[in-house]
Amino acid sequence: MERQQVLIGDNLRLARVEGAIYFICACGQTLGSGDENFKDYCLVEESATASIGAGYKASDQGMADQVCFREFFCPSCGLRQATEIARVGDPYLSDIQPRL
Amino acid sequence: MEEPEKLVCDGIARGYVPPEVLSISPRLRLYSSSSATEVDPITYEVIRNTLLNINLEHGQTIQKLSISPITMIVRDFQCAILTEVGDVMCLGPYLLYLGNMLALITKWILENRSDEPGIQDGDVFLCNDPYVGTSHQQDTGLTSPVFWEGELFCWVANSVHYSDVGGPVPGSFCLASEDIRQDPPCFPPMKLAEAGKLRVDVEQLFLRQSRLPSTVDMDLHAAIAGLNLARERIIKLIQRYGPEIVKAVIDEVMDAGERAVVEKLQMIPDGRWSERVYTEVSVPGDRGIYVSQINIVKEGEYLYVDNEGTSPQVGAINNTYAGLAGGVLAPLTIMLGYDLAGTSGGLYRRVKFRPVFGTITCADFPAPISTAGVYNMPMVVATATGAVAKMIACADSPLREKAIGMADVHAYGGWIFNGINQHGQFFVGMSAGMATGALPASPVRDGVDTGGLFWVPGMEASNVEENEMAWPVLTLYRRENAAGAAGAGKFRSGLGAEEAWILHGTEQMDVHVYMDESFVKNQGMMGGNPGGRAFFKVKRSTDVNQMLANGSIPQNYDELKGEEEKTFFKGPPIVLKRGDIWCTNLPNFAGFGDPLRRDPELVAKDLADGKLTVHEAQIVYGLVLATDGSVDVDGTSAYRESRYLKRLGTIAKSPLKSSS
Known part of the structure; x- marks a missing residue:
């Protein structure tokens, strides 16, 4: 039986809408088409890894400054859909690409 | 121009990759099966x-x-x-x-x-x-x-x-x-x-x-x-x-x-899932950052795995094809083969590897490999776990509930040390700081506190007395971590543990391998927080012996007087001496989902259990308490809404784009 949608975790889904396929947040906001990276349609905050909380700060600030903590928020409801520890300047990882 | 010689996967120039049909001497007689045999x-x-x-x-x-x-x-x-x-x-x-x-x-x-x-x-x-x-x-x-x-x-x-x-x-x-x-x-x-x-x-x-x-x-x-x-x-x-x-x-x-695995594969949509983990320092003194990436394509009833996107092989942070394949099959065994009781051969038939050679996760000869046990192998397992977990989280229920987030990346070995022990003999010790473990969060439940390491199901943490018998050390304390930001999420990671030690019965010993990460390497799952940062802290010339003489066993590293020594990831060997105290941790692992979506009652329970402070409950989880200490449901809801709005109001869209 043909799938009509794919639930991705519990707040994101891939679904058909009027013949096209989109990533859709739990609030109903579309986050790009199914062949794109939904992160490109999120609000993104980049911060130092030390800002995550207690215990994240290390001795070697120079090394720590080479990476960052990224948070990807739904631009409609503010839900955090994804996070990344990434080298500063590296592209967002296109990591979830199910097909319908 | 002459073509460069093509390396073959013969286990000599390049990691051995067996062909589908082995070339075996006819002198060796094999007992092969008879398909006609029926067994009741x-x-x-x-x-x-x-x-x-x-x-x-x-x-x-x-x-x-x-x-x-x-x-x-x-x-x-x-x-x-x-x-x-x-x-x-x-x-x-x-x-x-x-x-x-x-x-x-x-x-x-x-x-x-x-x-x-x-x-x-x-x-x-x-x-x-x-x-x-x-x-x-x-x-x-x-x-x-x-x-x-x-x-x-x-x-x-x-x-x-x-x-x-x-x-x-x-x-x-x-x-x-x-x-x-x-x-x-x-x-x-x-x-x-x-x-x-x-x-x-x-x-x-x-x-x-x-x-x-x-x-x-x-x-x-x-x-x-x-x-x-x-x-x-x-x-x-x-x-x-x-x-x-x-x-x-x-x-x-x-x-x-194999049939059991195929049934599960049919519950997963076709598609592609990836994970990327960063590591650091290829040899002491290097300041580089390196990438491990695993990509899984699910097509019909097969999985195709590659490590495209991984850094070229370098220094002493490599593993071979054996490490790549083994590191990927470990989380697949847990998330797709959990009901096979160890009979994993059928699962292996459904996984096809397309390795990118010459990389830190599939290196060619003569890349050194000896450190892989504490650096690369846990990293490959962690990277693969992230990719597998995202794939499983897209599956139909009940398989999707088996997704489990990333465990440790570089905390595996704890610390490795040597010297003369309390019996006057040379010794080499490998403290398995990871053995207490912690199960990461899943899409439907919290992880398990000090719940072991899921990719070594039979592993057990040693008793501190066993360590003290084997090595010239005394454990001051071993206890679970806090449930703060590390591994937070709608469902939080199980809690890891930290342990503090002093020397006993010897004057000094050398530590060659210790894990003091410059940055957290674990990745959160589906909006969850990443796990914590592994540390190795050393305080010199402390008052610990005086406290012990007074009948008090120190229970908090930070409260001891002494000179804090700066440590670094793959820093120089550390010589530990009498009067020093050192503290290691196995950090919490990956959380699942936005922490602001966590059930306030679960946050309150962690608070009541002493696993969380009031400040962390508010900052990390957006919890508001009533004056009597109970959960202020309306207040929590309003405060969380203000946090969502703040996200929308203050964050600009990033100019960066995704990888292809």
């Missing part, structure tokens, strides 16, 4: 469970007879029964990534040793060559054929971590190697026993490399005993039921496992 269901279950129990007894024999804490207590080993052509039929509940490596070693032997010097009943082959099929030289594999009436019926094999196998550094983890010839020696498969007789020349060759020959010899004989026991038990099983029946059961176990 009761006999099938009796034989299947007997084989599983033989393998468990194999593992228990290693555990009982070995003397190294890392084997005897922590169970850093694996054992398996393999088919006549080296496919894994079942493996034990130990270090999962070693299972497929035993298959690689055995297949390499079939292809390269079946003609000369030949394979005969009673042989035991030893191999610690990562380019053939080990995770690093310390994890040395033994594999032994089981013959029935002159035909090779199956194999029994094990891999054990030996405490020191030579090389320039005690413990054999050579952080500064830039070529495998600066590592401990590599032994391609050679006969440790021939026709049932131990070859003392080969045994001595292996032991001669070690700083701990007596210890390694005891562990080696424990491993041989495990093989002997398994081989004898299988022969008795064949004598009782006949070779046709036993072989038919082995084949059906493989087929049944």
